[in-house]
Amino acid sequence: MFGGKDLGIDLGTANTLVFEKGKGIIVREPSVVAQRTDTKTIEAVGNDAKKMIGRTPGNIRAIRPMKDGVIADFETTAAMMRYFLRQAQKKSMFGRNPNVMVCVPSGITAVEKRAVTDAAKQAGAKEAHTIEEPLAAAIGAGLPVWEPTGSMVVDIGGGTTEVAVISLGSIVTSRSIRVAGDEMDEAIMQYIKKTYSLLIGERTSETLKMELGSALPLEQTESFEIRGRDLVSGLPKELTVTSEEITEALTDTLNSIVEAVKVTLEKCPPELAADIIDRGIVLTGGGGMLRNLDKLLTGETGMPVIVAENALDCVAIGTGLSLDHLDLFKNNGARYKKG
Numbered sequence: 001m002f003g004g005k006d007l008g009i010d011l012g013t014a015n016t017l018v019f020e021k022g023k024g025i026i027v028r029e030p031s032v033v034a035q036r037t038d039t040k041t042i043e044a045v046g047n048d049a050k051k052m053i054g055r056t057p058g059n060i061r062a063i064r065p066m067k068d069g070v071i072a073d074f075e076t077t078a079a080m081m082r083y084f085l086r087q088a089q090k091k092s093m094f095g096r097n098p099n100v101m102v103c104v105p106s107g108i109t110a111v112e113k114r115a116v117t118d119a120a121k122q123a124g125a126k127e128a129h130t131i132e133e134p135l136a137a138a139i140g141a142g143l144p145v146w147e148p149t150g151s152m153v154v155d156i157g158g159g160t161t162e163v164a165v166i167s168l169g170s171i172v173t174s175r176s177i178r179v180a181g182d183e184m185d186e187a188i189m190q191y192i193k194k195t196y197s198l199l200i201g202e203r204t205s206e207t208l209k210m211e212l213g214s215a216l217p218l219e220q221t222e223s224f225e226i227r228g229r230d231l232v233s234g235l236p237k238e239l240t241v242t243s244e245e246i247t248e249a250l251t252d253t254l255n256s257i258v259e260a261v262k263v264t265l266e267k268c269p270p271e272l273a274a275d276i277i278d279r280g281i282v283l284t285g286g287g288g289m290l291r292n293l294d295k296l297l298t299g300e301t302g303m304p305v306i307v308a309e310n311a312l313d314c315v316a317i318g319t320g321l322s323l324d325h326l327d328l329f330k331n332n333g334a335r336y337k338k339g
Ligand SMILES: Nc1ncnc2c1ncn2[C@@H]1O[C@H](COP(=O)(O)OP(=O)(O)OP(=O)(O)O)[C@@H](O)[C@H]1O
Pocket: 010, 011, 012, 013, 014, 015, 016, 068, 069, 156, 157, 158, 159, 160, 161, 180, 181, 182, 206, 209, 210, 213, 284, 285, 286, 287, 288, 289, 290, 291, 311, 312, 315
């Protein structure tokens, strides 16, 4: 039995957040599962499993069951959701199984949406519905999505970047690309490998992105020491990396994101484009917190760009708040209409 409250779930590629109205975010853990390769039993989920990435013995695999924002491994995703719902239950009241709203990338197919709601039901949800991620992000960022005015949101998560223009509670135009934080990590890993013949793990590369990452060169170069395995000698090695190098490593990935924003702006009806000039573009998601990304986007589009407060939480908050309008989602993720 789960808690009596309805829950919003941001089932992200990188992190899963569970939001309960009145309480806020009650679960926040990495979307990682550690599984035995022989018996397929689950050894750990969330924080404990993330610590195992890159450090598991041969018979345990640390996997991210969500890839590119969609379910890559159904059974493991359902098991992971069951764990997160149980965590939520510990912090909530006992009662009936909750209705859940799960956010999904805007570009996914009906079959993929179905996989998400099926996994939620298998995990113990009474009813499960989906909301498109950019809409959830915009609601969570406090944008006036219900007004007849254009709001533009760019949500950069782990697996997907969602760009959307919203008006009157509906997505007017959007673009979802499978390029986001994970791709930045991969680009850094490749850069270090190519430049220094040093192999680093995904955790080291994510740390480099967070510590040194900047979309534009910093006024004062920063540096960070990393460890990896030298591909030539095969031995562990330490070296110092600079922020300029990370900016260079991220160029292609950031160009793809800039391109997605420009294409969406080009498809935007003129009246709404005028609203966006006034109100600006709002950045959400962990990737939106990359230093100077707002400045890069302003330079490339000429629009004001603002990083949302609680950028990491916007999608979860918006997903939870949309439960107030559950009746509008009964069509399994149908377009969100007010009234
Ligand atoms: N300060 C930061 N600078 C740059 N990137 C960051 C920062 N903080 C977090 N990230 C990155 O944000 C990503 C996670 O963001 P978020 O939790 O919004 O994604 P998600 O919702 O799990 O993914 P998706 O929306 O693709 O399903 C990770 O790639 C993480 O490395």
